[in-house]
Amino acid sequence: xxxxxxxxxxxxxxxxxxxxxxxxxxxxxxxxxxxxxxxxxxxxxxxxxxxxxxxxxxxxxxxxxxxxxxxxxxxxxxxxxxxxxxxxxxxxxxxxxxxxxxxxxxxxxxxxxxxxxxxxxxxxxxxxxxxxxxxxxxxxxxxxxxxxxxxxxxxxxxxxxxxxxxxxxxxxxxxxxxxxxxxxxxxxxxxxxxxxxxxxxxxxxxxxxxxxxxxxxxxxxxxxxxxxxxxxxxxxxxxxxxxxxxxxxxxxxxxxxxxxxxxxxxxxxxxxxxxxxxxxxxxxxxxxxxxxxxxxxxxxxxxxxxxxxxxxxxxxxxxxxxxxxxxxxxxxxxxxxxxxxxxxxxxxxxxxxxxxxxxxxxxxxxxxxxxxxxxxxxxxxxxxxx
Numbered sequence: 001x002x003x004x005x006x007x008x009x010x011x012x013x014x015x016x017x018x019x020x021x022x023x024x025x026x027x028x029x030x031x032x033x034x035x036x037x038x039x040x041x042x043x044x045x046x047x048x049x050x051x052x053x054x055x056x057x058x059x060x061x062x063x064x065x066x067x068x069x070x071x072x073x074x075x076x077x078x079x080x081x082x083x084x085x086x087x088x089x090x091x092x093x094x095x096x097x098x099x100x101x102x103x104x105x106x107x108x109x110x111x112x113x114x115x116x117x118x119x120x121x122x123x124x125x126x127x128x129x130x131x132x133x134x135x136x137x138x139x140x141x142x143x144x145x146x147x148x149x150x151x152x153x154x155x156x157x158x159x160x161x162x163x164x165x166x167x168x169x170x171x172x173x174x175x176x177x178x179x180x181x182x183x184x185x186x187x188x189x190x191x192x193x194x195x196x197x198x199x200x201x202x203x204x205x206x207x208x209x210x211x212x213x214x215x216x217x218x219x220x221x222x223x224x225x226x227x228x229x230x231x232x233x234x235x236x237x238x239x240x241x242x243x244x245x246x247x248x249x250x251x252x253x254x255x256x257x258x259x260x261x262x263x264x265x266x267x268x269x270x271x272x273x274x275x276x277x278x279x280x281x282x283x284x285x286x287x288x289x290x291x292x293x294x295x296x297x298x299x300x301x302x303x304x305x306x307x308x309x310x311x312x313x314x315x316x317x318x319x320x321x322x323x324x325x326x327x328x329x330x331x332x333x334x335x336x337x338x339x340x341x342x343x344x345x346x347x348x349x350x351x352x353x354x355x356x357x358x359x360x361x362x363x364x365x366x367x368x369x370x371x372x373x374x375x376x377x378x379x380x381x382x383x384x385x386x
Contacts, residue, residue, distance in 0.1 A: 012136075013181065014123075014181075014182070014183070015124065015127060015133055015137070016136070016140065017178045017181035017182045018120055018123035018124050018178075018182055019137040019139075020140055020175050020178040021081055021119070021120050021123070021175065021176070021179060022116065022117060022120020022121065022123070022124065022137055022140075022141065023120075023140060023141040023145070023175055024084065024085065024088055024113055024116040024117075024172055024175050024176065025113050025114060025115075025116040025117020025118070025119075025120055025121075026113075026117065026145065027088070027109075027113050027145070027148075027168065028057050028058065028109060028110045028114075028336075029058075029222070029332075029336055030141075030142075030145040030148075030149070031145070031148070031152065031168065032057060032222075032223055032340075033222060033223055033224070033225050033226040033227075033243075034149065034152055034153060034164075034226060035095075035106075035164075036054055036223060036340075037227065037230070038156055038164065039053060039101065039102070039161065040227075042160075042161060043100070043101055046348065047227075047347045047348040048345060049101065049344070050340075050344055051223070051340045051341045051342070051344020051345065052103075052341060052344065053101055053102075053103065053106065054340030054343075054344070055337055055340045056103040056106050056110075057106035057107060057109060057110040058110055058219075058333060058337040058340060059107060059110065059337050060106070060107035060108060060109065060110030060112075060114065061110035061111065061113060061114040061117075061329075061333040061336060061337070062114070062333035062336070062337045063114070064110070064111045064112070064113075064114030064115045064118065064333075065117060065118050065327075065329040065332075065333045066330045066333075068115075068118025068119070068121075068122070068327070068329065068330060069326050069327060072118055072326055073122070076184050077119060077123065077179075077183060077184055078179045078180075078184055080115070081116065081119065081178075081179035082179055083115075084112055084113070084115040084116040084119070084176075085116070085172055085175070085176030085179075087108070087111075087112035087115070088109060088112035088113050088116065088169075088172045089169040089170075089172045090108075090112075090169075091105055091106075091108035091109035092109055092165045092166075092168045092172065093166060094108070095109060095161075095165050096160075096161050096163075096165030096166060097162060110333075114333060117329040118326055118330075120137070121137075121312075121325055121326055121328055122325070122326050123183075124137045125316055125325040125326070132257075132258045132259075134257075134312050134316075135254045135255065135257035135258030135259075135309050136254070136258050138250070138251075138257075138305060139251045139254035139255045139258060141251075142247045142248070142250040142251035142254060142305070143247070143251045144171075144175065145247045146244045146245070146246075146247035146248045146250075146251060148167070148168065148171055149240065149244045149246070150240055150241070150243070150244030151167065151240075152167060152168070153236045153237070153239055153240035153243075154237070155167050156236075157236055201318060201319070203318045203373055204315055204318035205324075206369070206373060207311065207314050207315045207318055207373055208315055208324065208327060208328070210311070210365055210369050210373075211308075211315065211328065211331050211332070211335075211366075212331045212332075212335050213362055213365050214307065214335075214362050214363060214365055214366050215308070215331070215335035215336070215339070215362075216338050216339050216342070216362055217358045217359040217360075217361060217362025217363060218277075218304050218335075218339075218359055218362065218363065219338075219340065219343075220339040220342050220343035220346070220355055220358055220359065221281070221343070221355050221359040222339075223339065223340045223343055224343055224347060224352065224355055225297055226243075228287065228293070228352055229242065229287075229297075231287070231352070232287050232289075232290070234293065238290060241294075242293075242294050242297055242298075245294070246297055246301045249301050249305075250302065250304075250305040252302075253301075253302040253303075253305040253306045253309075254306075254309055257306055257310065267370050267371050269306065269307070270307065270311075270367045270370045271367045272303075273303045273304075273306055273310075273363070273366070273367070274303075274366070274367040275303075276299055276300075276303035277300055277303040277307070277360065277363040278360050278363065279299055280295075280298075280299035280302075280303060281296070281300060281359055281360050282296070283296025283299065284296035284297065284300065284352075284356065285353070300359075303363075307366060308332075311366060312325070312328050314370070314373065342358075343355055346358065
């Protein structure tokens with residue numbers, strides 16, 4: 001079977017297969033609060049120790065995503081997918097077997113998943129309709145994660161951390177089957193140019209830097225979302241409900257972007273995201289009841305997701321070489337590496353309030369910057385029918 005054609009690469013079947021494979025790369029971030037909470041309870045970890053454990057996972061993720069541009073256009077995509085799947089599943093099983101803080105296993109988990117994220121972003125980046133493509137990719141990822149986050153806390157209650165890690169390992173193998181439906185390699189570069197890093201304008205690099213700062217504050221808050229709920233004695237079942245619906249909300253938000261494309265322009269989406277991120281943070285700070293806590297988490301997740309899609313699409317639009325988008329996972333990984341450690345230190349010294357202030361401050365950066373960056377955007381096509 002061969003789908004290695006430009007037309008099919010722009011179609012939904014290729015995009016869905018690439019999105020499913022890419023979803024493996026989102027597991028470290030999406031499951032980290034529940035995993036860290038489980039390890040914290042079992043090993044009695046302090047907030048600072050918890051932050052270090054989270055940064056070990058995201059540190060491995062950062063390393064592999066930084067290496068992404070060096071190999072994604074050189075190696076066969078299907079073979080690379082199977083290698084990443086095998087390594088990710090093995091790391092998850094290993095993490096569930098150790099009796100001490102699993103720094104090395106979680107670092108390997110992050111590293112292996114990061115390989116898949118880099119490849120997934122490169123594949124999705126071949127679509128000519130940027131906002132829609134990255135919206136579908138994130139929608140697929142979040143629907144899968146929503147199902148996993150619903151069952152993960154329940155499985156951990158009966159089977160412990162080992163049972164939860166085994167569930168994730170099986171899910172990774174299932175998602176890896178999408179490799180059967182993806183092309184063997186890239187179409188937008190050939191063998192003679194694969195080693196080239198290409199040239200991206202200054203505006204694209206600025207957009208990537210803005211994404212790092214934005215995500216740093218949101219990740220710092222994300223890794224403590226579970227602990228924030230525990231502070232008002234939310235049960236494991238209620239947390240499972242919150243996290244599963246949270247990812248459904250994120251998926252619907254990504255679907256909204258996929259349907260809207262660039263109809264809102266390149267400025268308004270970032271301002272709206274700031275407004276709703278702040279609203280979600282205010283509800284999380286209030287958390288006078290389970291309902292208020294859940295609404296705060298869901299609103300924050302929706303705005304965070306939408307902002308991530310629009311910022312990723314902006315990087316792709318500003319970089320005509322289509323190579324800088326491979327560094328988006330590395331940019332997110334850098335934020336995810338800094339965020340947990342920073343969050344742990346802030347929470348240990350000042351509780352949750354410093355995390356809320358950090359997240360709100362970082363969310364304001366795109367809203368301030370994109371009225372200027374939008375001037376460098378090329379003519380867009382996503383407003384037309386795909």
